[in-house]
Amino acid sequence: MRPLLITDCDEVLLHMVRHFRTWLDEHHAIDFAIGAGDFATSMTRRDGGGAIPQAEMWSLLGGFFPAEMSRQTLVPHAAEALQAIATQAEIVILTNLLDECRLPRVEQLAAFGIAHRVVCNQGGKGPAVAALLAEHGDVDGPPVAVFVDDIAGHHESVARHAPGVHRLHLIADAELAAAMPAAPFAHARIDDWREALPWIQARFAGGAPAAA
Ligand SMILES: [Mg+2]
Numbered sequence: 552m553r554p555l556l557i558t559d560c561d562e563v564l565l566h567m568v569r570h571f572r573t574w575l576d577e578h579h580a581i582d583f584a585i586g587a588g589d590f591a592t593s594m595t596r597r598d599g600g601g602a603i604p605q606a607e608m609w610s611l612l613g614g615f616f617p618a619e620m621s622r623q624t625l626v627p628h629a630a631e632a633l634q635a636i637a638t639q640a641e642i643v644i645l646t647n648l649l650d651e652c653r654l655p656r657v658e659q660l661a662a663f664g665i666a667h668r669v670v671c672n673q674g675g676k677g678p679a680v681a682a683l684l685a686e687h688g689d690v691d692g693p694p695v696a697v698f699v700d701d702i703a704g705h706h707e708s709v710a711r712h713a714p715g716v717h718r719l720h721l722i723a724d725a726e727l728a729a730a731m732p733a734a735p736f737a738h739a740r741i742d743d744w745r746e747a748l749p750w751i752q753a754r755f756a757g758g759a760p761a762a763a
Pocket of ligand 1: 559561700
């Protein structure tokens with residue numbers, strides 16, 4: 552049974568926050584302070600119009616995905632790392648987007664030379680990771696698996712629903728990474744794919760079952 556890598560996309564494989572900030576600046580006269588809190592509290596209207604309510608934050612994200620996805624850029628060394636991992640493991644990209652954004656995401660990644668299965672999810676990623684483990688397992692149980700994400704809450708969710716999965720906290724944007732502490736429920740924090748690759752390969756080589 553081949554090992555399984557389950558990786559997030561935004562701020563792991565593709566840069567997002569810096570491009571979202573540029574778009575908010577250019578089209579909405581909103582300043583976005585990367586790492587200042589959650590997305591809504593990070594935004595400030597330049598006309599002094601007050602705080603951005605959660606509903607408007609979701610609507611702005613809906614304006615970015617999928618219409619502005621072409622602004623996103625590849626995280627350095629991510630494609631090379633996935634290429635190396637694909638020689639020994641299955642790869643699933645688990646991205647928190649609405650289902651109608653799945654094909655745009657597939658095409659966006661393909662343009663960067665990343666062609667792996669894309670699964671869309673909403674909310675905590677633990678249940679989806681548990682389902683993928685069951686799907687990729689056999690009579691011996693689930694495969695050895697690694698989960699990579701920039702959001703601490705998803706590591707907590709995976710720890711709860713699929714505790715045997717090795718969890719790597721990776722934040723590709725340097726500004727965001729500097730503002731964010733290590734996720735308490737991740738096993739490691741590595742923000743550079745050149746170092747993440749050997750860490751992931753070592754987990755696969757260790758062979759500990761995901762159900763451990
Ligand atoms: Mg992300």
